[in-house]
Amino acid sequence: MSRLRVAVIGCGIGRSHITEGYLSNASLFEAAALCDLDPRRMDDLGDAFGIARRETSLDVLLADDGIDVIDICTPPSVHYEQILKSLAAGKHVVCEKPLVGSLADLDAVMAAEAEAAGRLMPIFQYRFGDGIARVKAILEAGIAGKPYVGTAETFWRRGADYYAVPWRGKWKTELGGVLMGHAIHIHDLMNYLMGPIAGVFGRVATRVNPIEVEDCVSASCLMESGALVSLTATLGNQDEISRLRLCFENVTFESDHAPYSPGAKPWTIIPANEAVAAQIDALLADWQPVAPRFETQMRLFHEAIATGGPLPVTSADARRALELVTAFYHSAETRSEVTLPIGPDHPKYRSWLPAGA
Incomplete structure (x- = not known):
């Protein structure tokens, strides 16, 4: 072509x-x-x-x-x-x-x-880069075993200069805050590496900036696999990091902490024993580097x-990301756990925006 x-x-x-x-x-x-x-x-x-x-x-x-x-x-x-x-x-x-x-x-x-x-x-x-590609290969080879727990952290900083752009910080134009515009990347990586989410209990707050939308969130998630995951994000951190730590039966992974390209550099990969280490070494023996991000x-x-x-x-990947957003806002509003997937009968299927927004 x-x-x-x-x-x-x-x-x-x-x-x-x-x-x-x-x-x-x-x-x-x-x-x-x-x-x-x-x-x-x-x-x-x-x-x-x-x-x-x-x-x-x-x-x-x-x-x-x-x-x-x-x-x-x-x-x-x-x-x-x-x-x-x-x-x-x-x-x-x-x-x-x-x-x-x-x-x-x-x-x-x-x-x-x-x-x-x-x-x-x-x-x-954020799905693309040499570090995350190696982790994905290990998972797809079945070496990691059963997933246990994971943490996903988006600790960034945004202030008045960022929100000087007129459409930011407003429900009608940005459609959400840190959950929508910032943490959505790391939350997508959690889905990408640990599989679909089955249930969410989330909280949101606006604590850092004088804006309409949230700038701090946390959640406890149950994955379809049975693994437990915590999600935390803020726009009030004093430096900026993005971090995933995933604990599996045979391997623990931790991402590079670069805020905007956590998949690019090598991740920390901790095998459970020498036999698992040998499997990983054999799998990656002829590895070809993977360029990061948009490339x-x-x-x-x-x-x-x-x-x-x-x-x-795919658009199905985007749907999983927005299902989490929808569940997060509904859980925070109702103070209840939300089960995924979300269909047309859900009260926030047509909009997760708060009433009057």
Whole structure:
């Protein structure tokens, strides 16, 4: 397959998609166009990377047969409409997290995706990197054994400068706080490595910033495997780390603590004994390094489009992430445990936003 021509919609996180995902895979992609409502920001990005085409209307790009992929990097509240319009136009779609603003919207997107010519890939770039890829290989080989417990921590810092961006910190535009915009990555990794969540008891609080949404959360989760997991996040830490520690029957894993790329560097891998260590060494003997974040996710996206094979991240993965968000908010509101999966009969299926938001 020839290079895919990409239009990046939104020039904030879109810059990282270009620098890490498309320029690093220049034989596979061309960043062919930019779209943003802020011409100055668009010009800054376009001038930096030599992208001549700049539009303020998504519809213009959807009508262009020369654009193969729409990469949505806009505020969360507009994702749903932009995804549906892009799929209806026959485009492949890449979309930043959170994919949409409710499970009802996500199920509608999945139905549209099933009928569309193009394919949809949500962004969960933390899944990719040499460290996490080694851990995933050990788990898939069955070496780790039964999962026991896990902890997932997102200890970041955000203040007034971050919330000076008008759409942040508000229910209607950001759709949530630390749970939605920050910890969603580490929580996705917990699902990715330890399997689906069966039950959640969560609490949320706004303690750090004068905003509408939460900036501190904690939860106790029961995994489908029977393992127990704790989730904690804050935007009031004095430094920034992301950390997973996973205890299995035969191996304990701990992530690198880099806040925005915990999968990149080698993880701490502690085997139960020499026999397990020998199995791991044999499995990884001919290991080929895996590039981090967007570089690998976009490369695998191109491979999936070219071959018709599985996408590296799917809308089903995004649904699991938003199920946790939905359960978390409902549990905090009702002070009760919430069972997953969540279907159309759940009171927050159509919106997890609080009444009046």
